[in-house]
Amino acid sequence: MKWLIPLLAGTCAINMSFAQKAVPIEIISTASACSNADSNLLQYATYKQLPRGYETETLEALSHFPELKNTRIQFRIKKSFSTLKTRPTFLSMLMPKGHRSYVITISNKTTAKLMPLMFMNLAPEARTGVIGHELSHVTDFSKKNAWQCFRIAVGHLSPHYLDRFEYNTDLICIQHGLGKDLEAWSSYIRKTMHTVFWRGADYIYKGDSKYERYMNPATIEKQLSSGADTSGHTLHVK
Secondary structure: OOOOOOEEEEEOOOOOOOOOOOOOOOOOHHHHHHHHHOOHHHHOHHHHHHHEEEOOHHHHHOOOOHOOOOOOOOEEEEEOOEEEEEOOHHHHHHHHOOOOEEEEEEOOOEEEEEEEOOHHHHEEEHHHHHHEEEEEEHHHHHOOOOHHHHHHHHOOOHHHHHHHHHHHHHHHHHHHHHHHHHHHHHHHHHHHHHHOOOOOOOHHOOOOOOOOOOOOOHHHHHHHHOHHHHOOOOOOOO
16 A cells, blocks of 8 residues: 655665565465455466465455456565565566466554554455555556656655545546445545544645545546446556
């Protein structure tokens, strides 16, 4: 959900966090996950490492992103300040688009104020929605070359660019048919954090924000009413 911006060898990485010490990571193999998931969803488990206990929600979200069927994505559960975050793996940052692999981190421990937002506390529909948001980052990023990634990295220096970037990511998620799931997550966040606008974990100690970085439920409903759910067609940040 939060994308950080280190610059390395003229490329950008999203949500890099190399300064932290390595901690145990809980991962379940695709083969082990298959027995716990709907058989119709198993085709989306290829090249994926799924998070233990959340296989069904993860595969449900993946089923809305057929373009990622052959993309290597590792879902991991570990301590992280951000509730969820997505980045390319270190080596694949140097690879051309279409040949990268990604890590989606699901936090199981953070600062006390954010603990109610942990993935484990979400309803299944909201879990699917927020994973859909992270997969929207992957599908958007996988279409960009190194220069376009560098431009995104520079853009991340601007909070207002990030507002537009995450807003458009929500739109990609809606266009992939996950609008109602995303709305469930959006509603839970605002109810739990007692806020109208949600600008991300970095703003929890900065007071209310008037900027709609992540779509409000009413905005999501408006997008759905306007036909933004095209289930497979995406928009990209210019």
